[in-house]
Amino acid sequence: MIIVQFAVLLAAIIIGARMKGIGLGLMGMVALAIYLFIFRLRPADPPIDVMLIILAVVTAAATMQAAGGMDYMVRLAGKILRSKPSLIVLLGPLTTYLFALFAGTAHITYSLLPIIAEVSTKKRIRPERALSISVVASHLGITSSPISAATAAMLTILGGKVSLVGILSVCIPASIVGILFGVASVWRMGKDLDKDPVFLEKMKDPEFAKHLDSDAGEDKKPLLPGAKSSVLIFSLAVLAIVLVGAFPHLMPQFEAGQENFAVDAMGHIKMATVIELVMLAAAAFILIFCKTSTEAVAKATLFTSGAVAVVSIFGVVWMSATFMQANLSTIEATLGEMVRAAPWTFAFALFTLSILMFSQAATTKALMPLGVALGIAPANLVAMFPSVNGDFFLPGYPTLLAAIQFDRTGSTHIGKYLLNHSFMIPGVVSVSITVIVGFLFSAIFL
Template sequence: MDIMLILQVIVLLGAIYVGIRLGGIGIGYAGGLGVVILGLCLGMKPGSIPWDVILIIMSVIAAISAMQLAGGLDYLVQIAEKILRSNPKHINYLAPTVTYFLTILAGTGHTAFSMIPVIVEVAKEQNIKPSSPLSIAVVASQIAITASPVSAAVVYMSGVLEPLGWSYPLLLGIWIVTTFAACMLTAFIMTLITDLDLSKDKVYQERLAAGLVNPPKGAQHIELKPGAKLSVGIFLIGVLLVVLYATAISKIGGKPVFIENVIVPRDAAIMSFMLGVATFITMLCKIEVGKIGESSVFKSGMVACVCVLGVAWLGNTFVGGYTNEIKGLAENWVKAIPALLAVVFFLAAMLLYSQAATAKAITPVAVAALGISAANPGDAYMLVASFAAVSALFVLPTYPTLLGAVQMDDTGTTRLGKYIFNHAFLVPGVLAIAISVALGFLIAPMFA
């Protein structure tokens, strides 16, 4: 290992560390600074910026922001709260189910923000530590990105795998089954191994004595705006059209399902459909366009875009400088133990802070290393099976929904440890990804 490599690794990890310390959008800022230092001081060519990932995130966030302003998110939260309160003792299963399907629908895990206060309230009413359902729910909202038909990660990965014989509907089916089953199995395991009795938690008792814990308020009635239900209907139609179009242009057995000469590719279709959805919501629900930029979803979505820009660009710059070396290691390790591809995805996701950016940075290297091609697609099932591992955004306690869960749990049971990694989300997150990958390696070869 030469001195230049050591310095480049120090800059890479140093930028990530500074970003973690800054928090929020600062992670993106520090990533851009790292690119400057690697390029101007250490001679590395700046990597590619994942524009397609950023633009898909922006367009989806634009549609969800319009729906939020029309009251659609309040309506969805109202439905979700009814589901949670229908059987509150099973909140460990219902909470991740709700956040999972909200992410599937919206293509972003930021929708989990709206559910965190509800989960805390219901858990307190049942004398259950909120940390248990919250940790599983946040992890479920992240892993569901790898099964959402409108997420940038799924769009990219399906584009890579389709020429290798994997159709879009088949991929969605495998990823939804494996990831959701993994979330439910994780909830089962965490329920068995966790002491759920809130009254026994020392931190909770201290906060309760200090008057820092708000008493449960019970079900809250939200006065819906006139266009709330209509906005959700428009958004659902948009998502359905995305799925139908993506299926129509996909290929099964090398033959197109419906459309042979594809003029609008899948990523462009998602962007245009989502912007179209935002247009119809704006017109038909009569919302004020000027207020869309003030919505919480829009702000958090734009922060996510900057984070992806900075951190993914930094990661691509470093990976691009050592493509051949990484390719050689991947070829030796992954061929010997296929599941190690999931480990590579997992470790990269910790640093790149985005499922889509991780998939885009690592997949081409893995494809080249394994010699996968349209003529020789034999090992492509490894990519299908390992895809869920790009969701390891919970490892470093910096992701917005993770921090939101810590801040909104006034009982103090959802907390960060002194040693960075010992937080409430690590064990359920690792379990969910490990089970997803294991199920993937069990199911995917059946369709190879």
């Protein structure tokens, strides 16, 4: 019976991924209905905490975007990227990584990708090199971010055995090392533009050549009045969350034994609650002090992306959690001995599921509890946490498609055989090295 139920889960994920957008969440609900009414499985708890974190963080980021803060950050990043065009393959991914780490979402990098493509093209560096590793780096930024839904889910699942600072102390340095190896893997990827026959053929068209060297990524519009202030408020909010994670005694302590959604059994405020509270408060302060409106926030692209993410995670995680809960004893019996003997093998399960789910938070919420149930040490689970970044494997994730669109030379591509796309090599190298190095840092810091 478990095989049939697993087939239903895989079918829902595959069909939902092909539908794109909210399709993954909707198909998850279809599968959940099949589990409930046909297989009579008891529904697991829906991922309310992850959904609320995404809503809170995206609302704050979208408010900053509406106030012009995103434009300000992009201009600063653009100056850095254009100042050293010969190092775009290195500076591009480091910039997108920091953006995603700061905002807790890879969708914030859409404004950077055209700049990276433009700088690469003008320097006649193959854009595929910088764009491919930059997209992968932005994904690794999610599992390094103190305010991402994936990190918050990881904290909740570990149940206080590892602090927020503990997770960051492993994932941030390990990810940077992984990204540097990824940069090395693409440094000479493909032919140089001046030797690429496809590019040289396109350059015979005068209109194409003229359009290629235009300043498409540079915005001359004046910044909104509250742009810089909105970035400052958002930055202070992120800092506050990190401080609370490092010094939990800063938060009020309540009577033990009265657990609810916001307070754990020991009377401590849950980290998910802190993120939600601080982020929404930051959004309120941006609205008050940065001269923007709630209507502008609702129209922001980040707000739309967040809504899609919430629907997707709602359906697919609830479906997966129900399947795991109903078949936990069978899964433990099948995988338990192997995983206990070689804990690192669990990273392959995380990576494989993330390929199908297209979400770090959804994969973490769905599969990390199994790692805990199998008795894997919390330090090892933290080391394997970045392996949930397998969403580059199938070229359907929005950031991958955006990078392909922004590359006017056509060097960034999907490939004839689907899997031989531009992001495969830097993705496999970066994520693999990050996990390997993560074990080293977890042994040192945890």
